[in-house]
Amino acid sequence: MKIQAPKGTKDVLPEESYIWQYVESKFRQICKLYGYQEVRFPTFEYTELFQRGVGETTDIVQKEMYTFLDKGGRSITLRPEGTASVARLFIEHGFASRPMPQRLYYIISAFRYENTQGGRYREFHQFGIENFGSKSPVTDAEIISLSYNFFVSLGLDNIVVNINSIGCPVCRKDYVKNLKEYFLGYYDKLCPTCKQRLDKNPMRILDCKEDNCKLIAQDAPKPIEYLCDECKTHFEALKGYLDAAGVCYKVDPYIVRGLDYYTRTVFEIVDVVLDKELAICGGGRYDNLIEQIGGSSTPGIGFAIGVERLIMLLSQKGLIPQKPQVPQVFIATLGDLATKKAFEIASTLRFEGISTVIEELSRSLKSQMKYADKLGCDFAVIIGDDELEKGVCKVREMKTSSEEVVRIEGLAQHIKSKI
CATH class of the missing domain: 3.40.50.800 (Anticodon-binding domain)
Incomplete structure (x- = not known):
């Protein structure tokens, strides 16, 4: 067997590492400006954390995690994302007793077994932000503004923030009921995976990448049409704050994100080139996650940025500093x-x-x-x-x-x- 890097992984050579250092430095700078502090946490966690936090019905948990038994017979998983780990860190180290909100950021590698294409890897890197302790739409706007201004600082000038609200557990019940009824009418045309999702979590069908399922989902009920008064007020306030901050956004009623912990605000940031959108950031609110994995009820919101995809985009646009660091x-x-x-x-x-x-x-x-x-x-x-x-x-x-x-x-x- 030829010794080489496993499929879906990538070595970063000296002629490239300065680019990574550049974007990491820019991210740390923007985090500092917004008052966020860095946390670091293990590369692997007990599998149950992701099952309970990310969600049993998600593609990540069902198909993409690197899970194994250690020598003690414990089920261990290489982290597929950062939010669940930071939530565990928040609980384990008593952050609930600290002044709120808590503003945290991280720079990590993560692991998912997925197709390696379009800037995707099986070991990939993320910049992440998590804010705990505030339900206010001001916090949602701060998070989105931070990510937006980070991309602007890198010279990206064709970015758009797509936002949506998927409501709270109360108003989502009616939405999920109607969504399920809608997809039942197309049951025979759904892919095998989505047929299973229909009973457990029909919202996951909106994330399906199969062409037929995507076509069916285009006319599905929209979560924004089922919001309770409180969720409507929250979403309208968010839009007002984004307007005040000068953030370019549009409402996309079908964004639900691929993780079960999201509530209310969800968003994606895309770069628009020739009417095509390349997603470079995604996040949202998760007011029930801390309680879901064993902590006291604490609202939260965050986002993650794919570093490999970001660097690929900056390179395509000629926004990479030309000279690597060399000895003087x-x-x-x-x-x-x-x-x-x-x-x-x-x-x-x-x-x-x-x-x-x-x-x-x-x-x-x-x-x-x-x-x-x-x-x-x-x-x-x-x-x-x-x-x-x-x-x-x-x-x-x-x-x-x-x-x-x-x-x-x-x-x-x-x-x-x-x-």
Whole structure:
């Protein structure tokens, strides 16, 4: 068997990793601006967390999770998403006793066994936001505004927020009843999976990717038509806050999202190119999730962004910074004494914040200069026996090949003046 990365996974090489660092940095910046704090949590959880949190009837739980028994016979699952884990963290560490709302964010890898196409992987990465403790539509607007402004900060200017309300458990009963009656009229035309969904959770049929089921769902009852007065008021207030924030949105009455924990507000953010929409973010409100997995009743709302798909989109639009991070200085050495001195000089330059690498292979000066050029360094510092005796070094600007003789003790300041 050839040793290689498993299907659906991807190595991130040095020429790409700077892009990841760039978008991660942008996400951390926007989270800081909105007062969100980072949390980190295990890559795997007990399977029951996702069964109860994500929902037994979802495609994620039924088809896509990586689940196994550990050596103690416990059922373990690699996390397929982040919200359920953060909800568990919230309960386990007593966040309910902290000042509300709690604003949390995370940057994670997640795992789902699904088709690998269109920017999808079986190991993928997410940026996520979770806000616990507020039922207010102001919070919904804050979450949506944060995600919207994050994309704007990356230069994406054709994004639209699609919003919907799927109501609360009270008003959803009538909706689900009518939805079930509607799909029963098309029972013979539904795919086998949706026939099973019809009894357990007919709303999941609206997520089906089968062409026939998608066609049937186009005329299905809309959850927004069954909202109770409280849910209507909440949704209208949300739209008003989004208008005030200058967020470009439209109401999509068929968004339900693919997870069972959502209530009221659900949304997706899409990039629009030639009338085609590419989803890059999705989220919504989950006021019953904490209670559902064993905590006290606590409202919540959040979203997740697929990092691979986002980077693919930025690349297609030419919005990636062109220059990866490379060492600023390469120290070329001629002789053992020079190599020892190079260690000292490199330490000084790094202390001053100047990225520096030194020669390690005892190559000729010509070979060292070729290497520095391939690295993309701005400067090469050349040290040999003659330079050591005089306490100086040669500094070559790689772009112009011009050289200056500089005293070693003043090297850092000289390079800083040139950067």
